[in-house]
Amino acid sequence: DVKVTQSSRYLVKRTGEKVFLECVQDMDHENMFWYRQDPGLGLRLIYFSYDVKMKEKGDIPEGYSVSREKKERFSLILESASTNQTSMYLCASGREFGGNQPQHFGDGTRLSIL
């Protein structure tokens, strides 16, 4: 089975801090994704990556950046955390685009910014 592992289930940080959320997948998937989940809004795509060192903006990239130095690891960075970034963050991975293969998700990181 595909395993997508997010480094923390719960995280509490302060406004202005630089925050790193880590995600690792073990199935050699080309594509990786970061979403945030908010009540009533479903999942919204922040960034995705289709290859090492490649990245594309999703629907809500403002205030975030990403890093993909190795195929299995995709990091989400909050450059200067703000309270409106308090949310559940979900990482996903999937095989190449075009086949519309399903994405596989991690357990999520519930991030609180105080």
Add this chain to the structure above:
Amino acid sequence: AQKVTQAQTEISVVEKEDVTLDCVYETRDTTYYLFWYKQPPSGELVFLIRRNSFDEQNEISGRYSWNFQKSTSSFNFTITASQVVDSAVYFCALSEQVGGYNKLIFGAGTRLAVHP
């Protein structure tokens, strides 16, 4: 714009009842894919089904069934004889092609509570 609407925010049923979760989508693509995911309290989204736009056959998997109606742009999900373990948030999603890449557009989700 591509859009997925799950009008039911929360549904509450008693065990063994049948329940249908609605999903309506909007797209200009002629080829597209629709998905259902389940999110139990543990948080991880679990893939349930994928359907492409050319396959309108209904699908059944155990107590789960899906009704895809292209004419009404709907992809509804029915759980027969619901169980407490079915309690979760269910998301419908639509694939969107953007610049050669496919990404998923999610609905807001339907929270299903099954009571004993």
